[in-house]
Amino acid sequence: MAPVGPRSGDAIFSSIDRVNAELFTLTYGAIVRQLLTDLEEVEEVNKQLDQMGYNIGIRLIDEFLAKSGVSRCVDFKETAEMIAKVGFKMFLGVTASVSSWDADGTCCSIILEDNPLVDFVELPDTCQGLYYCNVLSGVIRGALEMVSMKTEVTWTRDVLRGDDAYELQVKLLKQVAEEYPYKDDE
Amino acid sequence: MAAIYSLYIINKSGGLIFYKDCGTKGRMDTNDSLRVASLWHSMHAISQQLSPVNGCSGIELLEADTFDLHCFQSLPGTKFFVVCEPGTPHMESLLRYIYELYTDYVLKNPFYEIEMPIRCELFDINLTQAVQSDRVALLGR
Numbered sequence: 001m002a003p004v005g006p007r008s009g010d011a012i013f014s015s016i017d018r019v020n021a022e023l024f025t026l027t028y029g030a031i032v033r034q035l036l037t038d039l040e041e042v043e044e045v046n047k048q049l050d051q052m053g054y055n056i057g058i059r060l061i062d063e064f065l066a067k068s069g070v071s072r073c074v075d076f077k078e079t080a081e082m083i084a085k086v087g088f089k090m091f092l093g094v095t096a097s098v099s100s101w102d103a104d105g106t107c108c109s110i111i112l113e114d115n116p117l118v119d120f121v122e123l124p125d126t127c128q129g130l131y132y133c134n135v136l137s138g139v140i141r142g143a144l145e146m147v148s149m150k151t152e153v154t155w156t157r158d159v160l161r162g163d164d165a166y167e168l169q170v171k172l173l174k175q176v177a178e179e180y181p182y183k184d185d186e
Numbered sequence: 187m188a189a190i191y192s193l194y195i196i197n198k199s200g201g202l203i204f205y206k207d208c209g210t211k212g213r214m215d216t217n218d219s220l221r222v223a224s225l226w227h228s229m230h231a232i233s234q235q236l237s238p239v240n241g242c243s244g245i246e247l248l249e250a251d252t253f254d255l256h257c258f259q260s261l262p263g264t265k266f267f268v269v270c271e272p273g274t275p276h277m278e279s280l281l282r283y284i285y286e287l288y289t290d291y292v293l294k295n296p297f298y299e300i301e302m303p304i305r306c307e308l309f310d311i312n313l314t315q316a317v318q319s320d321r322v323a324l325l326g327r
Contacts, residue, residue, distance in 0.1 A: 058300065063289035065261055066282070072261060146262040 009089025012067055021093070025119045032132060042129040049131070053138020054145075061143040064090065076172050077101070079149070080108050083140060083170075092116055100169075109156065110140075112166035123160045131155050137168055148176045188274035190317050191253065194219070195288065197301045198263035200227035204304040208317050212253070212269065226267060230257065246278075260285060279325040280316065287312050 031052075035045045064070070068086050073079040077098075084096040094116065100109040117133050131137075137153035144151045150173040157167035191212030195204035202223035207213045214222065230244040248255040254274060257267040258281035266281050266288070291309035292298050298306060315321060 059289075059293040061262055062260060062264070062285070062293055066286045066289045 009068075009086040009095065012086070012090045013093055016067065016090070018093075021116050021119070025116055028117050028135070029121065032130075036127065036130075042127055046129070046131050046134050049134035050138040050141075053135035053140075054142035055138075056135070057139040057142020057144075058146050060091070060139060061146045064143065075105065076149070077105055077108075079144070080110065080170060083143075084110050087143075088112070106172040108170055110168045110170060111157075112168075115159070115166050118160060121160060128161075131158065132160050133158070133166065140168070140170060150174050150176060188271045190268055190270045190274065190280075190322070192219070192269045193284070193313070193317070194223055194226070194265075194267050194269075195304065196223050196227050196265040196267075199301070200224055201301070203302065206310075206313065226255075226257070227265065230259070230265065256281060258282065258285065264288075276322050276325050280322055283316055283325055284313065287316065 032045070032049070035048050036042070039045050039048060064087055068090065070082055070086065073082060080098045084098045088094055088096045088110075092115075094112060094114045096110045096112045098108055098110055101107070115133065117136070121132060123130060123132065134155070137155065141151055141153045152171045152173055154169050154171075155167070156169045157163035157165055159166060189211065190208045192208055192214065193204070193206045194202060197203045200223070202220050205214075205216075205219045205223070233245045234242050244257070244259060246257055248257075249272065252272070253269050254272050254277070255267055255269050256277040257265060258278065259265045266284050268277055268281060268284075270277060287309060288304075291312060292304050292306050293300070295306050295308075298304070
């Protein structure tokens with residue numbers, strides 16, 4: 001059989017089971033709210049959301065690969081495009097765009113025009129430091145780590161904080177080669 | 187009808203996390219299946235190193251007189267392999283389908299600990315259905 005080529009995000013999105021967007025948005029809201037109650041500190045909530053995202057990401061990567069038929073990307077640029085065009089579409093139903101590459105191709109921005117997580121959200125004055133969607137940055141970091149890329153993902157623009165779009169900066173720290181620990185020379 | 191003997195899943199570090207006999211022939215006890223899994227993990231790794239050209243992803247098919255072994259490794263490093271009668275068709279598609287089942291019924295189970303042995307009933311049920319020969323034939327389309 002010929003290898004399965006990468007499918008477009010739209011095709012996958014329409015073929016997998018989905019839940020009502022409102023249920024999803026409200027559930028996420030309830031989780032963030034509960035974390036704020038439990039942890040009290042906004043900084044801690046950011047950290048916790050990122051950790052939760054990471055835990056999702058390390059599992060989600062397999063589903064992404066299994067259902068999209070995507071195989072190894074040639075470089076980080078292709079990886080970023082895959083996340084934006086296929087990944088976001090597949091799991092969130094929106095597409096993102098990639099821009100602001102640095103000279104050596106290790107750092108870029110993923111820009112989301114539309115973000116279903118925040119449909120009904122207004123950030124109160126008491127939570128100004130909160131990165132409401134911090135789970136997303138964790139997901140990307142976790143997923144990429146499973147395919148040997150150590151990254152740092154940070155929010156640079158956030159509509160809830162008064163910007164005009166959602167922008168995630170993804171920075172490739174290092175690419176860990178898949179090597180077995182032979183330890184011959186020890 | 188060509189038969190599937192057994193299915194294995196090996197985690198990134200070479201531990202057997204799932205083993206299933208699919209028929210009456212070619213059954214193995216726990217020790218033997220563990221041995222096969224760790225041998226295969228090492229052979230797979232060695233084959234990558236032996237390859238004269240770069241970018242080898244390891245052995246995909248081992249053919250012997252009495253069995254075929256088809257292997258699929260996901261990018262994050264989990265290996266799925268199936269041992270079957272020589273010449274059994276559609277095994278690549280079956281392995282890809284098993285990978286999908288694994289993402290749905292194992293990884294999405296919140297109580298499954300990643301890298302640990304798989305004990306998920308839903309996965310087992312769906313897998314049993316998938317390896318039935320008429321289902322496998324459908325995958326070939």
